[in-house]
Every structure is written in structure tokens, then in C-alpha cells.
Amino acid sequence: MPDSFAMSGKQAVRGCLRDEPAFCTAACPFHLDVPALVTKIERKAFNAAFRAYQNAVGFPGIVSRLCDHPCQTVCIRTRVDQAVSMRLLEQSLLDLATRTDPYAFNLPDKDRRIAIVGAGPAGLACALGLCRKKYDVTLFDRQKTVGGHLADRLPEAVYLADIHQQFMNETYTLVHREIRDLAPILAEFDAVFVATGAGGETFGLVPDRGENQAVPGAAATACPGVFMGGGVTGSNTCEAIADGLSVVQAIEAYLKVGRMDTPARQRSTRLKKDPADIALCPATVPSGGTAYTGEEAVAEGRRCVKCVCDACLRYCDLMGHAGKSPKKVVDDVEATLHPGTLAGDGTIAKRFIASCTHCGLCRTVCPVHIDMGEFLAVSHQALVEKGAMPWAFHEFFLKDMDFSNSGRAALVRPPPGNAESCKYLFFPGCRLGASDPRYVTAAYEALLSALPDTGLMLGCCGAPARWAGEEPRLRDVLENIRRQWEALGRPALVFACPTCRQMIRRHLPDIPGTFLYPLLQDAGLTGLIGTKHPGPPPVSGMESCSPANPHENRRPMPPFEGWFEDRTVCVFDPCASREEPALQQSVRDLVTAAGYVLDPLPMEKHLAQCCSRGGQIAVASPGYAREIVKSRIGQRPHPYVTYCINCRDIFASAGKPAMHILDILFTLNGPDRPPPNLTQQHNNRVRLQSLALETFWNETRDMAQMDSLNGIALHIPEPVLEDLDKKMILASDMETVVAHCETTGRKILDPETGLFTGHLKIGHMTFWALYRADKSRPDTKRFELVKGYGHRMEILEE
Amino acid sequence: MTHDPDEKICLLCKKTMVKQKTDFAYLGHSFHTDVLRCPDCGQVYIPEDLVNSRMKEVETLLEDK
Ligand code: SF4
Ligand code: SF4
Ligand code: SF4
Numbered sequence: 001m002p003d004s005f006a007m008s009g010k011q012a013v014r015g016c017l018r019d020e021p022a023f024c025t026a027a028c029p030f031h032l033d034v035p036a037l038v039t040k041i042e043r044k045a046f047n048a049a050f051r052a053y054q055n056a057v058g059f060p061g062i063v064s065r066l067c068d069h070p071c072q073t074v075c076i077r078t079r080v081d082q083a084v085s086m087r088l089l090e091q092s093l094l095d096l097a098t099r100t101d102p103y104a105f106n107l108p109d110k111d112r113r114i115a116i117v118g119a120g121p122a123g124l125a126c127a128l129g130l131c132r133k134k135y136d137v138t139l140f141d142r143q144k145t146v147g148g149h150l151a152d153r154l155p156e157a158v159y160l161a162d163i164h165q166q167f168m169n170e171t172y173t174l175v176h177r178e179i180r181d182l183a184p185i186l187a188e189f190d191a192v193f194v195a196t197g198a199g200g201e202t203f204g205l206v207p208d209r210g211e212n213q214a215v216p217g218a219a220a221t222a223c224p225g226v227f228m229g230g231g232v233t234g235s236n237t238c239e240a241i242a243d244g245l246s247v248v249q250a251i252e253a254y255l256k257v258g259r260m261d262t263p264a265r266q267r268s269t270r271l272k273k274d275p276a277d278i279a280l281c282p283a284t285v286p287s288g289g290t291a292y293t294g295e296e297a298v299a300e301g302r303r304c305v306k307c308v309c310d311a312c313l314r315y316c317d318l319m320g321h322a323g324k325s326p327k328k329v330v331d332d333v334e335a336t337l338h339p340g341t342l343a344g345d346g347t348i349a350k351r352f353i354a355s356c357t358h359c360g361l362c363r364t365v366c367p368v369h370i371d372m373g374e375f376l377a378v379s380h381q382a383l384v385e386k387g388a389m390p391w392a393f394h395e396f397f398l399k400d401m402d403f404s405n406s407g408r409a410a411l412v413r414p415p416p417g418n419a420e421s422c423k424y425l426f427f428p429g430c431r432l433g434a435s436d437p438r439y440v441t442a443a444y445e446a447l448l449s450a451l452p453d454t455g456l457m458l459g460c461c462g463a464p465a466r467w468a469g470e471e472p473r474l475r476d477v478l479e480n481i482r483r484q485w486e487a488l489g490r491p492a493l494v495f496a497c498p499t500c501r502q503m504i505r506r507h508l509p510d511i512p513g514t515f516l517y518p519l520l521q522d523a524g525l526t527g528l529i530g531t532k533h534p535g536p537p538p539v540s541g542m543e544s545c546s547p548a549n550p551h552e553n554r555r556p557m558p559p560f561e562g563w564f565e566d567r568t569v570c571v572f573d574p575c576a577s578r579e580e581p582a583l584q585q586s587v588r589d590l591v592t593a594a595g596y597v598l599d600p601l602p603m604e605k606h607l608a609q610c611c612s613r614g615g616q617i618a619v620a621s622p623g624y625a626r627e628i629v630k631s632r633i634g635q636r637p638h639p640y641v642t643y644c645i646n647c648r649d650i651f652a653s654a655g656k657p658a659m660h661i662l663d664i665l666f667t668l669n670g671p672d673r674p675p676p677n678l679t680q681q682h683n684n685r686v687r688l689q690s691l692a693l694e695t696f697w698n699e700t701r702d703m704a705q706m707d708s709l710n711g712i713a714l715h716i717p718e719p720v721l722e723d724l725d726k727k728m729i730l731a732s733d734m735e736t737v738v739a740h741c742e743t744t745g746r747k748i749l750d751p752e753t754g755l756f757t758g759h760l761k762i763g764h765m766t767f768w769a770l771y772r773a774d775k776s777r778p779d780t781k782r783f784e785l786v787k788g789y790g791h792r793m794e795i796l797e798e
Numbered sequence: 799m800t801h802d803p804d805e806k807i808c809l810l811c812k813k814t815m816v817k818q819k820t821d822f823a824y825l826g827h828s829f830h831t832d833v834l835r836c837p838d839c840g841q842v843y844i845p846e847d848l849v850n851s852r853m854k855e856v857e858t859l860l861e862d863k
């Protein structure tokens with residue numbers, strides 16, 4: 001487990017590409033926000049789109065004609081089909097917009113005077129920007145008219161029309177004079193912009209494009225107050241306009257604080273995008289030849305994929321669902337961890353933190369491998385250490401873990417016989433036997449026949465403690481595993497569950513391990529011919545709990561008797577198998593060998609998604625957990641085959657036909673098997689322990705010693721049990737409550753109904769039982785449960 | 799024989815329970831409300847609808863606080 005607080009939020013998202021500009025934007029001299037502009041076009045908001053364009057480029061008439069559109073060279077679409085034609089879109093906007101006059105800015109005049117040497121594109125752009133901010137601008141040019149070298153590139157009427165329109169609300173002074181010496185100008189003006197054009201006068205200053213180490217600021221020179229840009233610094237026409245527009249900010253900063261070091265704008269992007277994700281969509285051809293109609297512009301706009309890094313938001317249900325970027329998540333989490341340091345609700349992210357499934361997908365899909373899951377795990381632990389994480393989010397699962405590792409369910413044995421140590425140790429994980437004890441006994445029997453030197457360890461790997469951020473409890477579980485592993489002579493663990501594998505690899509890296517399925521495959525022990533699997537079927541009586549499902553009207557049959565019309569199934573890779581390609585392949589091979597046809601899921605293998613069990617989010621965010629399940633089971637209509645029993649049982653409880661790979665390998669259950677309820681999961685673990693002892697070691701457990709209920713028997717009718725399950729209450733909790741009421745006499749009678757009510761705090765939860773005496777045998781200690789419920793609040797009874 | 803449908807009897811003390819101020823605590827916050835209690839031993843009665851409505855609301859509120 002990572003050291004708490006070791007990872008600050010800033011560190012966690014260092015290098016995040018979320019705010020990196022699109023490729024086109026980075027290449028554009030004006031840094032035009034193409035995705036935003038195109039979005040306006042798509043909405044047919046042509047006036048708004050034009051306005052955005054006008055604001056960015058200053059002279060839309062000139063720039064739309066002269067820009068050599070470097071955006072198109074770098075457009076990611078060139079790697080798929082053709083670039084988005086920004087040139088045509090921008091030109092078309094001139095016609096599509098119905099309001100093109102610039103806004104008049106009603107600002108008070110400023111008394112600072114700025115001289116611009118050269119009235120070419122750069123000088124004019126700078127003048128426009130400064131005029132709009134109401135500075136006192138004087139343009140010097142050796143020519144009588146403005147425009148400079150534009151005269152070589154466009155008809156005079158065209159560029160002058162644009163210039164006049166953009167300056168229609170502004171005034172400046174134009175002085176027809178060639179400047180040979182800056183000194184008199186400097187004496188008279190507060191700042192100077194040198195824009196003398198290609199080959200023009202530099203006044204002995206060094207032009208700077210922001211890369212110059214000696215003079216770091218944008219368009220700065222070594223002379224305070226003197227800036228330089230445009231053709232004289234090597235810019236082409238559009239770059240010159242961009243220089244003129246962007247120097248305004250640098251000049252303003254100089255006027256305000258006397259500094260020349262306003263950073264030059266970013267000309268590159270670190271953005272990464274996979275063109276493989278982009279669907280083919282050929283360029284829109286303008287029917288009029290030179291410009292798009294409105295519809296065509298919209299069509300071309302749709303081709304733009306609005307390049308921004310959003311891989312994590314697209315793939316992570318949590319971030320996507322909440323619409324939170326990684327930086328926003330970090331801000332919220334930090335505010336939650338350190339409430340009071342920021343305005344607003346201090347603990348906004350508590351439930352969010354407890355809703356991460358720790359599936360690891362964010363890290364996989366992030367081009368720079370930012371691991372939000374890890375950040376959230378560390379934050380979770382920090383919240384737990386501060387006592388700020390509601391215990392209720394995890395108590396059920398921690399109790400369940402403790403039960404798995406208690407004497408009633410856990411077991412560690414060297415192989416049957418006289419051995420005290422072993423070479424292999426089967427570690428099926430706590431869930432497998434909880435679902436059906438035969439998974440474990442059948443697999444162990446098969447393992448023993450191939451590798452007789454295999455011991456058995458029944459228990460939980462500690463994942464619930466990790467997910468709960470309970471570091472000390474996790475340490476306890478791991479220490480125990482390590483001790484027993486050492487006592488057995490450091491065998492290699494044989495895992496059935498990818499999560500157990502992940503836990504051990506991460507926390508006990510010196511324990512070697514391998515997976516059950518490839519072992520069975522290699523040993524030819526898949527039992528596909530059918531084995532005499534030990535033991536009767538699991539605790540039944542769940543038929544009435546079976547959720548509605550599409551196969552309901554069919555008679556359940558073993559998996560090999562025409563269960564599936566076309567024998568097509570989908571392998572659902574558990575999220576913990578993400579980095580186990582060999583395991584994923586071996587499961588596919590086994591399923592294919594059993595005669596099934598595979599239909600790949602869209603999110604398989606390294607993109608494996610969590611079934612919703614990860615992070616045990618069901619109490620903190622039950623609705624979100626249900627949504628995850630729904631999206632997983634809806635991906636394909638075929639039954640799923642998985643190799644994590646949590647996935648199998650969760651899908652089954654949502655009505656999706658699903659099998660564990662062991663169902664196929666040992667012909668155990670069909671895809672319609674109802675998932676065991678919580679109480680059955682408990683009982684199955686107890687049964688597994690005694691079944692294993694009996695089957696493999698010829699021992700019987702004395703069940704009587706387990707009975708602490710003072711001879712009180714509680715009958716729970718099926719519908720009541722079902723209701724308890726929904727409330728995550730175990731039958732054993734109800735038994736404990738009733739036994740407590742009956743032995744202490746602390747119970748309440750409802751004279752109207754004759755029913756008893758009583759309560760007991762078990763752990764943090766307070767449980768209530770509404771029950772009646774068994775009327776047929778009034779003299780015995782037999783009772784029937786009518787209803788159970790529980791609450792998290794504590795009653796302060798004293 | 800008819801009963802007050804809301805009548806509850808503490809079987810430990812054989813007393814009819816009465817509404818009384820009762821303190822509750824959750825996640826470091828405490829608050830109180832009136833619920834049925836035994837006038838002798840103080841045993842509390844909380845019906846499920848109270849759990850599902852007001853108590854649930856307060857629990858959620860405090861968890862998100
Ligand atoms: S697809 Fe759109 S956002 Fe991406 S580079 Fe091309 S024009 Fe720019
Ligand atoms: S995938 Fe998400 S976390 Fe990674 S760089 Fe992109 S926006 Fe940032
Ligand atoms: S680990 Fe999974 S659920 Fe958690 S933030 Fe990453 S992608 Fe989302």
C-alpha cells in the first residue's frame with residue numbers, strides 16, 4: 001500500500017494533457033480555438049462563429065484570403081482522410097454571418113501613448129488591439145497609406161475595406177514620416193512597437209520571437225519599452241498580424257508593471273491522440289466551388305473531432321458520469337482532504353472517492369499514464385486515517401472479509417497425506433466457494449490429480465481492506481497469508497481470481513503465483529468429458545429469488561445440451577486481468593475448446609472493465625453501481641463467460657445469463673443459475689470448509705460448537721430473506737438479534753398484532769427484528785422472522 | 799378487546815411505551831428526536847418507516863457533509 005499523503009494531487013496529474021491545445025490551434029499563428037469555433041458552426045451560430053474568428057485574427061477579410069492554413073497540415077484528420085478545411089470554413093463564414101461589424105467598446109480613454117513604427121499588417125494589428133483598449137496610438141509610416149506589403153498580395157479595395165471596417169469605431173493618428181532614430185520617439189511615447197516589415201529598419205535591436213534567451217519576453221527587445229514584430233522579425237503576412245495582435249498584451253504589461261517578460265505564446269502541443277479512434281468521413285465538397293453553404297459548413301464542422309485529451313473521461317465511468325476532468329477531481333479531493341482551505345462545501349468528493357472501482361482503466365487509456373485510481377486509493381486511505389470516511393460504506397464488506405478469514409470458513413492445509421509443506425498452494429479466493437463450493441472442490445481435485453503436491457488455502461486476499469483504505473487491517477490479512485505460506489515451505493500460489501493475484505503481486509511480491517486455468521489447460525484436466533465432482537449442489541432454495549431474465553421460460557439445462565442456439569458466448573475479462581494477456585488467452589482457448597464460438601466484447605483484454613464489484617462501491621453509490629452493471633451486460637446479447645465469480649454473480653443478479661469458466665470446465669452450472677444471496681454466500685463458505693475437510697482429509701467438523709444461539713431457531717421465509725438481501729442484512733444478524741431479545745427479555749410487544757420487536761447493535765450497525773413465535777409449537781424456542789431492518793445511526797440509550 | 803394501534807409494550811417491564819426525547823449519534827454528530835420508550839428501562843422502539851425516511855435522510859446528509 002502506498003504511503004498515505006505521499007501523492008499530492010498536483011503530482012498525480014502532472015503532465016496531464018487536458019489543457020493542451022488542439023493540433024490546429026497550436027499551429028495557428030492566431031492560436032485560434034478551432035474546436036470552439038467549429039462547435040459554433042455546427043450549431044449554425046454563424047454570427048457567433050464569425051465573431052470568434054474576428055476576435056482571434058483581427059482582420060477576417062485579409063486573413064481568410066491570405067492564411068496558408070498551417071492548421072490543415074497538422075490536422076489529425078490528415079492521418080485518417082483529409083484535413084478539416086478550416087480555410088473554406090473561415091472563408092464561408094464571411095458570407096454566412098449576417099452581422100460582421102465589430103463591436104464598439106465603450107471604455108474610457110487611457111492617457112498612455114504608444115508609437116507604432118510601420119503601418120503594415122503587424123503595425124495595423126497592434127494599432128487595432130491598442131485602440132480597442134483606448135490607448136493613444138500613433139502610427140508612423142514612410143508611405144502615405146496604410147497596408148504596407150498587403151499591396152503586393154491583395155487588391156487594394158479588398159484589404160482597405162477590411163481595415164476600414166475593423167477600425168470603424170476607433171481613432172488613431174497616422175504620421176507620414178520615416179523613422180530613422182528611436183530616441184526622439186522614446187522621449188515622447190510610453191512604448192514603441194517596431195513593425196517596419198521584411199528587411200526594414202531594426203534600429204540596432206535584436207528581433208525576438210520568444211526563443212531568444214537573452215531577451216525572454218514576447219516580442220521584447222533589449223531596450224525597455226521597445227517591442228518588435230512582424231516582417232522585420234521574419235514573419236509572413238498572417239504571422240505579422242498575429243504578432244501585432246499578441247504584442248498588445250506584452251505592451252500593456254510593460255505599461256502597468258514595467259516588465260518586458262510577458263511569455264510568448266505556446267507554439268506547440270503535447271496532445272496525443274490515436275487516429276485509429278477516428279471514423280472515416282471524407283471532406284465536404286462545396287457545391288458553389290469556393291465556399292460552403294450553411295449546411296455544408298455544418299457537415300464539414302462535424303468532421304472535426306475537437307481534439308482535446310479526454311481519454312480518461314471517455315473510458316472511466318466515474319469521471320465521465322460526473323463530468324469531472326482529472327484536475328477537477330484533484331481539486332475536489334484536496335478540498336475534501338483539507339476542508340476549510342477552500343471556499344465551498346469541504347467534503348464534496350467523499351462519495352466520489354468511495355465510488356472508484358479501482359479498475360485501472362484510466363491509467364491504461366491515458367496517453368501519459370496518469371493513474372487517478374491510485375490517487376483516489378491514496379486519498380481514500382488518508383480520509384480513513386482522518387476518520388472522515390463514513391464507516392457504513394465498507395463495514396459490510398470488511399465483516400464479510402473477517403468472516404472468510406475466521407475459523408468458520410478459512411482453512412490452510414498441506415496436501416492430503418503426510419506432507420507438511422508443498423510445492424503449490426491452491427488459493428481460490430473467498431468469493432468462489434461462497435458462490436458454489438463445488439468450484440473449489442472440483443478444481444482442487446483436478447489440481448491434485450495433476451500436481452499432487454498442492455495444498456489448499458481458503459480465505460480472503462484482503463482486497464476489501466484495500467478498497468476500504470484500511471491499511472492496518474490489510475497488513476493483518478497479508479501478514480497472516482505470508483506466515484502460512486512460509487509455514488508451508490513457500491509454495492507457488494495457484495490463483496482462481498485475478499483480483500487475488502493482483503493483491504498478492506502488489507503487496508506480497510515475493511510470493512510466486514500462477515493461474516489455475518492455464519494449469520488445467522496444460523495438464524489436459526479440464527474435465528470437459530465430465531468429472532465426478534465431489535459434493536452435492538450448493539445451498540439451494542433461491543428459485544423464487546431468480547430475477548427476470550430472457551431465458552426464464554426455458555427449462556434450465558446443463559451447459560452442453562443445446563443451451564445456446566448458436567453456441568456463441570462473450571468472454572468478459574475481469575478488470576484485474578487487464579495486465580494478464582496469457583490468462584485472457586488461455587480462458588479463450590478453453591472456452592473455444594469446449595465448443596463455444598466467441599464474440600468479442602467491445603471493451604475486452606487490456607480495456608477490460610469492472611463489473612461494479614471493484615472498490616465495493618455498492619453501499620456508497622448503489623445507483624451508480626447498478627448503472628455500471630447495466631452498461632456491461634448490455635454490450636452483447638450473448639451469455640457471458642468470465643473468470644471472476646463476482647462478475648458472474650453480479651451479472652446473473654441483473655438477469656444476464658453468465659457462466660464462470662469453471663462451470664464449463666467441470667460442467668457445474670448453466671448460465672441461468674441464480675446468484676447466491678448473502679446468507680447463502682456465508683453458508684456456502686462454511687459448507688466449503690467442511691466439504692473440503694471431508695472430501696480431501698477425511699475429517700468432519702463438529703458443527704455443534706458453532707451454535708451460540710442458545711437453542712433458539714429462527715425461520716426466515718423466502719420473501720423475507722430476499723428483502724434482507726436487498727438491505728444487505730444477513731440471516732445470521734437476524735438470528736443474533738432474536739437470540740439476544742429472547743435471552744435478555746428485551747423485546748417489545750405490539751398488542752394489536754402479537755408481534756415482537758427488538759434490536760441489537762452489531763458492529764456499528766443497529767439491526768431490528770420483527771418476529772413472532774411459532775404458533776404450532778408455542779412451547780419451543782422457535783420463531784419466525786416477519787421483517788428485518790437496520791440503521792447506521794446509533795441510539796444513545798443510556 | 800381493542801387496542802390503540804400504536805400501543806407498544808416493553809415486555810421486560812410490562813409497561814406501555816411513551817414518546818420521549820431520545821439522542822442519536824452518527825459520524826461524530828448527535829441529535830435527538832421523540833420516539834417510543836419504556837418509561838422504566840428506557841428500551842426504544844423504532845419502526846421501519848422511520849428508518850427508511852427521516853433516519854435515512856439524515857444519514858445520507860451526514861455522509862456527504
Ligand atoms: S480535427 Fe479539428 S480540432 Fe483536430 S486538428 Fe483537425 S481541425 Fe483541429
Ligand atoms: S487521459 Fe485524462 S488524465 Fe490522461 S492526459 Fe488525458 S485528460 Fe489528462
Ligand atoms: S480506476 Fe477505474 S473507476 Fe477509478 S478513476 Fe480509474 S478508470 Fe475510473
Ligand SMILES: [Zn+2]
Nearest residue numbers: 808811836839
Ligand atoms: Zn422496560
